[in-house]
Amino acid sequence: MAVISIIIAGFELVRTEGNTEKATNARQRLLNSLLGLAVVAGATALVAFVGNVVGGKGGGSGLPHTAANQAAISSILNAVLIIFGALAVLFIVLAGFRMVTAGDNPTKVSESKRQILYALLGLIVIATADTIVNFVLKRLG
Numbered sequence: 001m002a003v004i005s006i007i008i009a010g011f012e013l014v015r016t017e018g019n020t021e022k023a024t025n026a027r028q029r030l031l032n033s034l035l036g037l038a039v040v041a042g043a044t045a046l047v048a049f050v051g052n053v054v055g056g057k058g059g060g061s062g063l064p065h066t067a068a069n070q071a072a073i074s075s076i077l078n079a080v081l082i083i084f085g086a087l088a089v090l091f092i093v094l095a096g097f098r099m100v101t102a103g104d105n106p107t108k109v110s111e112s113k114r115q116i117l118y119a120l121l122g123l124i125v126i127a128t129a130d131t132i133v134n135f136v137l138k139r140l141g
Contacts, residue, residue, distance in 0.1 A: 002037035081130045091119040
């Protein structure tokens with residue numbers, strides 16, 4: 001669906017005929033479609049990773065059967081924190097792109113700066129959470 005939406009947004013962008021409102025809507029649709037595609041790809045990778053880390057010999061139900069040990073919990077939490085960190089970096093890149101394309105519009109520039117600031121704060125929170133989680137797991141083990 002995201003790929004179809006990207007194609008439609010591309011056609012809309014080509015057919016704007018100089019109408020800035022249509023061009024803005026087409027760019028927004030394209031951006032949302034790309035973000036949707038990134039979320040789907042990230043979710044698929046996360047599910048595959050967690051399945052490989054936690055997966056074991058399946059029982060009769062077809063569900064993985066494994067004991068939750070410290071290494072598995074640490075791997076899952078680290079994977080989640082890595083994904084959140086990658087999303088924060090993606091948001092920084094997107095906000096930087098918006099800032100570059102904002103031109104002389106001070107409202108869009110300030111909004112982009114605010115988005116970059118919040119994404120950087122998110123990275124700090126993620127790094128702190130990673131440190132705390134690893135510290136606690138080492139103390140428990």
